[in-house]
Amino acid sequence: MSETKSGIMVQHKFKVNGKYKTPEGKVLKVVLSEVYNLRCFELDAAGNMVGGMIKIHPESELAGKLAAVE
């Protein structure tokens, strides 16, 4: 993982449209990867995006614990 000049974590380890599991077992779909945030929606069991948009700062503890879902 490299860092930008401004210290923001580089986000390319997260794929846009990729699915990631949280420690609580929720599956999130990354819909946007911006400077400040990964933007995600939760997927239900049928694979539908539900609920509101979830913002995760790429340097956050949660971001570090997201596990890619194949």
Add this chain to the structure above:
Amino acid sequence: MATEKITHTICVGGPIAIHTVDGVIRRVRPIVFTKDDPKGWVIKARGKEYTPNRKTSPAFIALTEKNRAYAYDRIRYPMIREDFVETADGQNRNTALRGKSGYRSATWDEALGLVARETKRVQEKYGKETVAAVTSSHHSWGLLGYKLSTFARFFRMLGYTEVKDNPDSWEGFTWGAPHTYGYYWRLGGTEAFDLLEDALQNVETMIMWSHDPDTTRGGYAGNESTMWRHWLDDMGVQFIYIDPFNNFSSVKQADKWFGPRPGTDAALCEGIAHVWLTEGLYDKEYIAKHAHRFDEWADYILGSGADRVPKTPLWAERETGIPAADIKALARRWGTTKTMGGSGLRGGFGGVCRTANGTEFARLMVQLFAMQGMGKPGQNIWSGTTGAPMDYNFWFGGYSDPLSQIANQPIADKTAVNSVTQKLYRPNMPDAILNGHYEWYGEGFCGGGIDLEFTEHIYPEPGCSKVHMFWRYGGTYMGTMLDTNKWVRMYQSPELEFVVNQDIHFHGEARFADVILPACTNLERYDIGELCNSGNGGYQSHSQTGNSWQVVVFQDKAIEPLWESRSDFWIFSQVAERLGWGADFTEGRDELAWCKRFWEKSDLCEKVSWEDFTRKGYYVAKVPENWERHFGFRWFAEGYPCDTPNHKPFQEEGKLGTFTGKFEFVSESLLYYAPDDEARTPIATYKPSWEGHHSIAAKKYPFHLISPHPRFDYHTQHNSSTPWFWEIPENRVYIKGNPYLVARIHPEKAAEKGIGEGDVVRLFNDRGSVLCVARVTYRVEVNTIHAYGSSGIYNPVKPGEQSMDIGGCVNILSPGRLIGDKVPGMAPNSTLLDIERYDGELPETQYFEWKLDKVNFSQEPDTASCSEIIEGDGFAKLQSQIARRNRAKKSKRGVKA
């Protein structure tokens, strides 16, 4: 006493507040912010502080929405072509009379029933793919009603042959620039993040190439950026305009205007490069680090390449007509001062991209900026219309965001998926329909990958049937696509058994439909949208940085839909209902409920409650006082991972999106995908146009036509339906009931042709002829005729035939030919023609008004005629009638209560 209501909306000219009384629009104005709205950003530069005015700055076209809403050419009722016959087999329907025939009014039940029956018949008989549909380039602003939302949901659920858009405003940049510097995901456009501040602090020279920002207004941003350019002007920055037309921004601001012969701009680039190479006026260290195969290109410029021709300023003078001494002076100024610039409304647009040599110009222009250290302070592609500070931490969707369309999750509960894979390509749809076969390369919008420029397409797709029904939605193409008469031939072909048109105004293509469904404006329905946010979905993201303010607007219904018009959502939901899947289409939501979905699925719901948002009508995002800067291209110049929004993984490794990750002066992607492409060679070079001054045709047709994006239109919105603009002598001249478009000609050539100021003139070539009114002016290059393109008025003297046009539809004259065999872009500014004074008879009116008058009077005998509305009395009469009717309805409701 009547009370005044104030609502808000956004149109393609920007956000506006609308005052209504008795359900009639009284006036339209910019939105003026209150003390509750946040402070604007402040940029400190050269000892001063710069902050925007506390209001929105819509374009003047937006302020005429009242004229456009009550327009003479509003489609008031569902209409069916008089001689249309609903035959069981789809044959013998008098298709050759499309464009000529009049109409009769129909009830919504009749029109919708016919459309549903025909849709079923065609799809059951031939297959789902035999229905094709396409939107206009722009219809009405709003995430619900815009072209990729309600339209897409309906047609994907139906299953249809999609007509792929071409990037008609910036062809050369899409098909050329990515092969030099990547950015295919921005469709060839550059990244301008925070470059307004960079410019205010550092720039000394601005190169405005094929750029008229006060006219094209940064796309949808209205006049939000006008003040920025005044600030630069006031601090002494030199503005150099390069355009065959000394355009409206140039005459106001230019320190120097250069007028090259149309289509020769790439030669000017090469002449500039020759000066820099021979005089050492470029950033050698930057090039050594960031350029690929620069020396081979330099050899070509200096005359050691395959053609052995040095591209000296004198050589460039012979092509462009610009004196060699001026080219040297331009090159030296650019090479010795901190210079920003670019072509067109976002740095990578402009009429110069819409020429036969447009891809090569775009690549060369990028190469010139690379030679000066692109990304260093004050050195960048930036054309003064984007790059304002914004809160990157606030997200609201734009129209090309898949996340912000009712066709998709998460806005919809279920995503609509098109079951048909067959496609058509917009510029050549008439060829495909008329010939029954068409092949082309490229996806049109290739944001997903540079390889998409080279995908092969065949129509009909193997295993598929040809299209037999066409549904046109939104403004007309007669004025924006090329070789207009081939669209006439397509519409009159019996191959198209049924044609539907859904539009607000009775524009050119509506008059070729069998059934016309009247849509209302976005002043007459609910919607939601953000100023100038075109989205992140493969389009040029963060276009909101073209605004001084980031504003999301609840587009409240200012008035009820006029006459029998209805919202596009209502129309599609009614057809879906008749096709048996209405509930799936709406998911049980009305328009207001859909609008709320955009609020709740974005950051807006964290900032303001739905109730407060809809009550106030808009939300202004605050830019943090010490916002974090992410200067466009700085990361590349200084060699750290990309920190700008809309980045890609390879940028985070410090690389561009080219094969080598560097500026490619010899394109490896072209060597790989299309090494034999004659239009777009691995080394970008000036190539004389296939229709230009070196062509044999130039002997017969010695003038170049340039038809840039218009000042008084947005594509086909406004000018055609807004007669207020016809009073502007630089726009049109109203003679005997017809608004003739102004065509500009140089005094020297006008004298040779015996043409005087204000004369009616005929522009003509083998493809057709158009009558205009002459404006004799030194503001055009001597070989150039300038007439704005994209007129919504297609008005042939023999409707439905390939006859002379009096509406200013100059694309009748432009070639339908694409830039190259593997470059599927349009080139309207590679048009040759001649001009002569016209002394023939002029008609008494526009030729299509009688069709509307006949229908309107059949429904409302005391209404005003088209000509009465155009000339003013009828315009006032209409509004009085509507106000009276509204008062009566209100009073009736009061009695019942």
